[in-house]
Amino acid sequence: MGNPVPRTKNIMSQPTYQSVVLAQRPKDHIIPGETFAKKTNPMVSEKDLKDGEILVETLYLSLDPAMRGWLNDRRSYVPPVQIGETMRGIAIGRVLASKATAKYPVGSYVTAYAGWTELAIIDSSNPNLNLVHVPSNGKITDALGVVGPTGLTAYFGMLEVGQVKAGDFVVVSGAAGATGSVACQIAKLKGATVLGIAGSDEKVKWLKELGCDDALNYKDANFAANFKASTKDLIDVFFDNVGGDVLELALSRAKAHSRFVMCGAISQYNSSQPQGPKNFSMVIAMRIK
Ligand SMILES: NC(=O)c1ccc[n+]([C@@H]2O[C@H](COP(=O)([O-])OP(=O)(O)OC[C@H]3O[C@@H](n4cnc5c(N)ncnc54)[C@H](OP(=O)(O)O)[C@@H]3O)[C@@H](O)[C@H]2O)c1
Missing domain, CATH: 3.90.180.10 (Medium-chain alcohol dehydrogenases, catalytic domain)
Structure with missing residues (x-):
């Protein structure tokens, strides 16, 4: 034990x-x-x-x-x-x-x-x-952790809500956290290509060691441009732990019939005026589930 x-x-x-x-x-x-x-x-x-x-x-x-x-x-x-x-x-x-x-x-x-x-x-x-x-x-x-609540959240979120399958392009925010890191690994095991988003270069390096195909630091000055370049083929599954600006960007790169797993919105938890996505209508236009 x-x-x-x-x-x-x-x-x-x-x-x-x-x-x-x-x-x-x-x-x-x-x-x-x-x-x-x-x-x-x-x-x-x-x-x-x-x-x-x-x-x-x-x-x-x-x-x-x-x-x-x-x-x-x-x-x-x-x-x-x-x-x-x-x-x-x-x-x-x-x-x-x-x-x-x-x-x-x-x-x-x-x-x-x-x-x-x-x-x-x-x-x-x-x-x-x-x-x-x-x-x-x-x-x-x-x-x-991995066999507890956060692991189960990643498991059911990625498999049942996200319906991930081989060949999907998956983006995970909060990717180096307890839930996100398991979500990335499950998507990889299912044959998806995975982009992880995290808040430091050290975490970006660790996500690549974990098996992510690519990873980005959302605190980089060029993050929005890097995100657009890395998601040029558009997103099949977005597993979101963060909300706010990252969700906004992901909505702008959603593929038609993509699945957005709304797991958490940590960027907004301490805010007395939480930010909602301005481009929410992408849910309709891209028939996002
Ligand atoms: N729906 C459910 O049943 C369920 C269950 C468990 C967890 N969750 C949600 O999953 C998310 C992660 O939870 P966890 O338990 O895995 O947490 P965790 O391991 O503590 O990871 C949290 C990470 O979120 C990132 N973060 C913090 N503030 C941020 C901000 N303002 N913008 C972007 N990233 C930020 C930080 O990493 P960086 O260094 O990368 O910023 C932090 O280490 C939370 O939103 C939580 O509410 C949902």
Whole structure:
């Protein structure tokens, strides 16, 4: 199972444990020391468990761009985190006590929306609770990455939404990130030609090592011209993690009947006035799905 981090302290011997709660909704950027606050909680133990519940010690937290959206008091695919509530977050944890021993014995590792907390009590019927299964050549943290939520997003986004096939010309934005890098690799495995977009020359180099046919740095002064040159044959599949100007450019280079996978729009998450594409009518003109 790779590299589970052994705890240096026995958390259960402490009188309290720590969590992080939402203190204030950010209007744009998160403000260190204001948006979140630390909370000290009385210790919990096996005697606090009801039948079917487990006590989990958080070992790793996944910190994802998607979390920024959960801080907005707005209708979305999950309800907003409430003020004073433990910050929502997916984690890898170790089961310290269990009243669901058949499925979650003490000492097993799980992924769950435990939140930003050292300890969490979780009902074993929770659909987001899973035992960690890592391939033999993997490591435990892969359960939050390539075989976890971001890997699955890339898998279903590229294959089911993008319907990628051999010979397609695919562009991936946010290509060096957790989701984007898996999306690029899946498209390559399916026989597509892949252009990755990322924010540094180092990432551009890494994307080529990963197997991308080409990669561009969107922070280059000549990016728009480079993008046009690299997409002269027009785009079959655009897997978008970024939105904003990159989406605008991709729409201008969409092939008829292309598929745009609207995975994320990270360039807009901290903006109080998010930018929509001006050339949205390309969706109609090019019959983009
Ligand atoms: N729809 C879903 O179910 C789903 C699930 C998971 C993730 N997502 C979305 O996928 C995207 C990537 O998430 P992830 O978890 O893979 O994140 P990640 O590994 O943290 O990658 C995020 C990367 O985005 C790039 N970025 C940040 N600000 C940017 C900006 N203003 N313009 C362009 N690029 C910017 C940065 O790379 P650079 O150095 O290249 O700028 C950053 O490293 C996010 O939009 C997220 O919301 C969606």
